[in-house]
Amino acid sequence: MSNNKTSEQWMRGFPPPEDRIISVDKNNHYNWPELCWTFSNTQQLVPTKSIWRGPGAASKLEVQDAGIDKLTITDQEGKSLGWQEALKTIDTDGFAVLKRGVLVYENYQGYCGPHKTHLVMSCAKSFVGTLAELMIDEGTLDENALVPHYMPELTDTAWHDATVRQVMDMLIGMQFHEDYLDPGSDVWKYLRAGGMVAGRPEAGHPTHLAEYLMTVKKQGEHGKAFAYREPNINVLSFIIQRIANKDLQELVSERFWQHMGAEHDGWYMVDPAGMSTTAGCTLRDFLRFGELIRTGGKKRQAVSPAVTARLVKGGSRELFARAQYPKPYLQGWSYKSQWWIRHKEDGNAITARGAHGQLLYIDPGHELVIARFGSSGLPPGYLNDPVLLPMIDAVAAHLETY
Amino acid sequence: MSNNKTSEQWMRGFPPPEDRIISVDKNNHYNWPELCWTFSNTQQLVPTKSIWRGPGAASKLEVQDAGIDKLTITDQEGKSLGWQEALKTIDTDGFAVLKRGVLVYENYQGYCGPHKTHLVMSCAKSFVGTLAELMIDEGTLDENALVPHYMPELTDTAWHDATVRQVMDMLIGMQFHEDYLDPGSDVWKYLRAGGMVAGRPEAGHPTHLAEYLMTVKKQGEHGKAFAYREPNINVLSFIIQRIANKDLQELVSERFWQHMGAEHDGWYMVDPAGMSTTAGCTLRDFLRFGELIRTGGKKRQAVSPAVTARLVKGGSRELFARAQYPKPYLQGWSYKSQWWIRHKEDGNAITARGAHGQLLYIDPGHELVIARFGSSGLPPGYLNDPVLLPMIDAVAAHLETY
Structure with missing residues (x-):
């Protein structure tokens, strides 16, 4: 795969030429090679929250060229x-x-x-x-607790009998069809609920991630195999945010x-x-x-x-x-x-x-x-x-x- | 007008209760009092670009309570x-x-x-x-130049015979109907082109600000009266960005x-x-x-x-x-x-x-x-x-x- 991506001159000029504009409107931001620009300019395409670096000066990095x-x-x-x-x-x-x-x-x-x-x-x-x-180290999170201890609304979902540790290690048995080529696949409902792709959810579908999680059903057993499934990170994120209230x-x-x-x-x-x-x-x-x-x-x-x-x-x-x-x-x-x-x-x-x-x-x-x-x-x-x-x-x- | 806006508890919780969510989806972000939350959390509703503060520490502000x-x-x-x-x-x-x-x-x-x-x-x-x-002070911008000197594409618009100074001082005669209660008013086409309100432009309407500017016609004379019209700031912004190429x-x-x-x-x-x-x-x-x-x-x-x-x-x-x-x-x-x-x-x-x-x-x-x-x-x-x-x-x- 050769890389002539910079020669494309996406988004240069005030304004850029019409056919060099990358936008959510055009829904070309995740095309390749456009995504090369998108990944270095994501904030100007989607809503974000800043992670403040604090009031101090940046730490100096000593630089040596090691060849x-x-x-x-x-x-x-x-x-x-x-x-x-x-x-x-x-x-x-x-x-x-x-x-x-x-x-x-x-x-x-x-x-x-x-x-x-x-x-x-x-x-x-x-x-x-x-x-x-x-x-866990500080004793505010119990890795052996079941998920509903922290998220009671997940009692009827895949996570009803899963421990926090199993979520952390992606050992959850769940129905989650992840085929990016199938528009009806679970992953698209998930991404739309998360605002992670252009286009809003269809009527009756979950409108944000917490709603999505409530639709996920168990499949197989927990703790038996590593299974990298996106929704686990959202469960874990909700749990730590609720504990910290931040x-x-x-x-x-x-x-x-x-x-x-x-x-x-x-x-x-x-x-x-x-x-x-x-x-x-x-x-x-x-x-x-x-x-x-x-x-x-x-x-x-x-x-x-x-x-x-x-x-x-x-x-x-x-x-x-x-x-x-x-x-x-x-x-x-x-x-x-x-x-x-x-x-x-x-x-x-x-x-x-x-x-x-x-x-x-x-x-x-x-x-x-x-x-x-x-x-x-x-x-x-x-x-x-x-x-x-x-x-x-x-x-x-x-x-x-x- | 009394202010009980904080007691509303917008956007508190992980996730917030459904009727306390403010979002572009719900198009309630510019409602009052919701906008009180919106104005302090704008980045998480719309795309933005960061203004970097640089690598140094923040300047210390001496604090004294003056009563x-x-x-x-x-x-x-x-x-x-x-x-x-x-x-x-x-x-x-x-x-x-x-x-x-x-x-x-x-x-x-x-x-x-x-x-x-x-x-x-x-x-x-x-x-x-x-x-x-x-x-102007540094000699890179000529306040007496006509706008098309910097933006040739505005030759057939309100600004064809306007000076940069007249734009800076909002002394431009233009057709710009600014009635927020009239959905057909120019200001809504302008705001939609600018991505400043929810909803995208109707077919055939300008899709971004540079396109919008090309539709603005002259009305009356320049230099005769102060007239606070939004599009002037975009003309000035394009001019200085093009000169600086930043x-x-x-x-x-x-x-x-x-x-x-x-x-x-x-x-x-x-x-x-x-x-x-x-x-x-x-x-x-x-x-x-x-x-x-x-x-x-x-x-x-x-x-x-x-x-x-x-x-x-x-x-x-x-x-x-x-x-x-x-x-x-x-x-x-x-x-x-x-x-x-x-x-x-x-x-x-x-x-x-x-x-x-x-x-x-x-x-x-x-x-x-x-x-x-x-x-x-x-x-x-x-x-x-x-x-x-x-x-x-x-x-x-x-x-x-x-």
């Missing part, structure tokens, strides 16, 4: 790629690396840049999973953004009831969040070492394998508290993953944090792995003695 | 009001005062607060007018927000072509902007004293009077470069004014800056003046020897 641009990688099909070629092959918008907290690499493509926020897609689930782990954007600001010296406000998309859903931030702030998870925080401990240790340990690889991802994707991985865990012989990496190739990769053993934004035309993020993982491994090896 | 809460005022009908009563009578969301740069008063009501941004409505016009004055949010960030030590990012609403329209910010940052205009800037000069002096001098009171505002409103005022000038014997005040009672009041003679957010049920901002101006005058008098 990563000169690496050559061998992808999982055995093909040799120069670094720049590799970046473009998987439609990279941004790629940056912290080694021991030093910014040793930073690269932007397309419409992204150091002061541009980018949609992180499902990587935002890991914000919520971490908040839940912190609340919105996700406030929690992420107070617990993460204000501690890590963020340089820019992040933001949350919202559903039609004003509930925060997915998020966006700059690449550097994404790195800072990863570094906060890795180190626990510099000025004061914002993330307990026990939480980080629990995430790094990971989840059950046996339950994960039952999801049966096609080879070579995600083989031997696990899932814990809304993080994807890569089990490696030299120590596990915890990763936040999002559609179209968003990735936050934290490898404590290598004192390494890598953030990557993408706008791949292939929605499932793991389809980028045959190039992206070799890139990451090449960086880790290159920096081994750095 | 303004204890003032009693006499409104223009001769009625005596306690300060709190006065605030509520005109549906105040926020009111704050800087005397010589010291924060001597700060009060929030309803859904506003020190860390909440609020829609400033047409006060954002004064951002643009100031940018234009700066560009978006309004970038310009406001670079020239104002990054100089004044803003505490929060502000934001711009956008039209369906992505063009910035009106804006929002926190009350403290609104004050900081006023202080920047008053002083020119602390660290380095961001606003030339010549520009401030020109604004304070004001426009033609004779041309302004021809707009024939009903008594007692705006008598003896003038308009200059998208600022409203209050001519007073003890020195003029320059003011940014917006619908529903937004106000930024800069009185250099008194070393005074006052910012006020409101959500009055009466759209024309000047209808608040019979209470608001006596409040301001009471503050100025109280602080005379402070």
Whole structure:
């Protein structure tokens, strides 16, 4: 897939030429390659809530060029790629690396840049999973409680006999037909209720996410297999927001953004009831969040070492394998508290993953944090792995003695 | 008008109760009193672009309580009001005062607060007018040029023989029927093109603001009378963006927000072509902007004293009077470069004014800056003046020897 996306000159000029306008009206914002512009300019297409970075100055990142641009990688099909070629092959918008907290690499493509926020897609689930782990650690959230303890309105749904832990680890048996090519599929009702796609719900269908959740029925058993289903993140989000009596954007600001010296406000998309859903931030702030998870925080401990240790340990690889991802994707991985865990012989990496190739990769053993934004035309993020993982491994090896 | 707006508990809870949800879907966001919530939470209803405050820490505001809460005022009908009563009578969301740069008063009501941004409505016009004055000062904008010099596509419109200065001072003769009660009125086509109200344009109507401008015809002569017509601000905005080749949010960030030590990012609403329209910010940052205009800037000069002096001098009171505002409103005022000038014997005040009672009041003679957010049920901002101006005058008098 070649990348001539910047040459398209979307949304340049005052106003842009008519055929270069990307808008919800035209419903072309999730087309490819238009989504390359959309992902770096999401706030101007959809309603959002700001994640305040606090009144202080941004934390300074020490910068050293570690020569990563000169690496050559061998992808999982055995093909040799120069670094720049590799970046473009998987439609990279941004790629940056912290080694021991030093910014040793930073690269932007397309419409992204150091002061541009980018949609992180499902990587935002890991914000919520971490908040839940912190609340468990502090004793305000009971992971063994059944969901209706916190959300009584879900008594007649898939979650009536599910524990919070099972929700956190995506071990819920539910009816949720996820076929993007079928307009009648559950996922479209879900996305429309969430305000995540253009077009409003049909009459009689759920008008926002909390209403949607009440329609989800159980299928099979809980706790038997990893099953990545979107609605679980909304259940978990409602639970922690109700316990804290604060919105996700406030929690992420107070617990993460204000501690890590963020340089820019992040933001949350919202559903039609004003509930925060997915998020966006700059690449550097994404790195800072990863570094906060890795180190626990510099000025004061914002993330307990026990939480980080629990995430790094990971989840059950046996339950994960039952999801049966096609080879070579995600083989031997696990899932814990809304993080994807890569089990490696030299120590596990915890990763936040999002559609179209968003990735936050934290490898404590290598004192390494890598953030990557993408706008791949292939929605499932793991389809980028045959190039992206070799890139990451090449960086880790290159920096081994750095 | 009594103010029980907070007791309504709009948008509280996860999710809020169905009949307490404010959304574009329900099209209740500009109802009164719902708009009290809307104005302090606008970003989560509409697309926006962030005005970055820069990487530094917020400037510290020295705080001293000057006892303004204890003032009693006499409104223009001769009625005596306690300060709190006065605030509520005109549906105040926020009111704050800087005397010589010291924060001597700060009060929030309803859904506003020190860390909440609020829609400033047409006060954002004064951002643009100031940018234009700066560009004239620096020689990059010719105020005597005709509009088509910068916007050739307006050759067949009202602006074909108008100067930039006439646009800046709202001295344009145009057909623009502004009757909010008439669904066929020009103002609704304008607002729909601008994405400023729910509902998209009918087929064949302009789909964004640049298209709308091309439909506006001349009526009468230019330069003969002040005529406050919305489309002028869009013409001026396009001109300065084209000259700078930067978006309004970038310009406001670079020239104002990054100089004044803003505490929060502000934001711009956008039209369906992505063009910035009106804006929002926190009350403290609104004050900081006023202080920047008053002083020119602390660290380095961001606003030339010549520009401030020109604004304070004001426009033609004779041309302004021809707009024939009903008594007692705006008598003896003038308009200059998208600022409203209050001519007073003890020195003029320059003011940014917006619908529903937004106000930024800069009185250099008194070393005074006052910012006020409101959500009055009466759209024309000047209808608040019979209470608001006596409040301001009471503050100025109280602080005379402070």
